[in-house]
Amino acid sequence: MTKDYYKILGIDKNATEDQVKKAFRTKAHEHHPDKSGGNEAKFKEVNEAYQVLGNKEKRSQYDQFGTTFDQAGMGGSGGGQGFGGFGGFQQGGYRTQDMNFDFGDLGDIFGDVFGFGGGSRGTTRSKGKRGHDVEVDLQIEFVEAVFGVIKTIELKKLDQCNRCHGNGAEPGSAIETCKTCNGSGQVTQTQQTFLGAIRQTVVCSECSGEGKKISKPCQECGGRGVSKKLSSVKITIPAGIEDGQSLKLSSQGEAGLKGGGNGDLYIRVRVKAHPTFHRQGNEIRIKYALAYSLAALGGKVRVPTLDGEVELKIPSGTASGQQFVLKNLGVPYLQRSGRGNQVVEVFIAPPKSLNRQQKKLLEELEKEGL
Ligand SMILES: [Zn+2]
Ligand SMILES: [Zn+2]
Secondary structure, three states: OOOOHHHHHOOOOOOOHHHHHHHHHHHHHHHOOOOOOOOHHHHHHHHHHHHHHOOHHHHHHHHHHOOOEEOOOOOOOOOOOOOOOOHHHHOOOOOOOOOEEEOOOHHHHHHHHHOOOOOOOOOOOOOOEOOOOEEEEEEEOHHHHHHOEEEEEEEEEEEEOOOOOOOOEOOOOOEEEOOOOOOOOEEEEEEEEOOEEEEEEEEOOOOOOOOEEEOOEOOOOOOOOEEEEEEEEEEEEOOOOOOOOEEEEOOOOOOOEOOOOOOOEEEEEEEOOOOOOEEEOOEEEEEEEEOHHHHHHOEEEEEOOOOOOEEEEEOOOOOOOOEEEEOOOOOEOOOOOOEOOEEEEEEEOOOOOOOHHHHHHHHHHHHOOO
């Protein structure tokens, strides 16, 4: 299921950022659908590979897991239907405040790379413009990252206009077939030159290649078919996600123009630190203070874990720095079943203050050489 993006770009895993970019340019030119012998499917694949390998974080996630976390289809086709207004998202108590919206212009990369100037794309019918990808930072609690969580965020982005359903025409108004090109979007011109008549097919200037003309533009979007709207998006965050990892929600970015398809939405997950638990990969580590007498004599203590307190046996003669492993109480693995362990590192904490009785007993221990 997972594609080998390195293979698609024809590079090896150690390729530098420059090499990735170069390989992308070469491959994209090779497969560009506007070229003879171009291949749209391959072109898309090359683009997809570059979206990941050309981005430091996504690349390291891909290297680590062999995938970015694609949540395609999750509530995507429902298009907000399930969320109704915005009332719904208080339900889970997951109102998200620490968000900022970073409208990365990943979608514009083709403009940069190929320098598509205005209208220089030859005789093909003008195609819609794909919507921008959107990147959003989402901060979650430590425990939410460990066990997974469903979040609903709201973000402002270009979406299909509700009033005209994206076609740009005021509801009820007529959409006429362009008379200049008879709906084909192209016109053939004949030019007289000293070599004879040259026939040339060009994009119809009357309708910009659309083949149709709107008699009355939509009042809401002014005929663009898209408008900036607040939408709420439901995100399933898998158990075990780490700080800095990104989730990809296909086609949930900004709406494209003229049927150009939606961009993708990337959620970069930020995980808050926890006062007690520290995470190292899938291992949870805690430090636990033991009284000197308990460490010397041995006994039982109750230590905190992500699943609540558990009993831990301390053998007699336990030293500061000694570690105990609680199996399967760590962080769940993202790509397979099972969990890491929790490691408890004990240290011996001398009492901060002593009453008279305690002082006397310790002095007697001291006399015993303990
Ligand atoms: Zn509209
Ligand atoms: Zn026309």
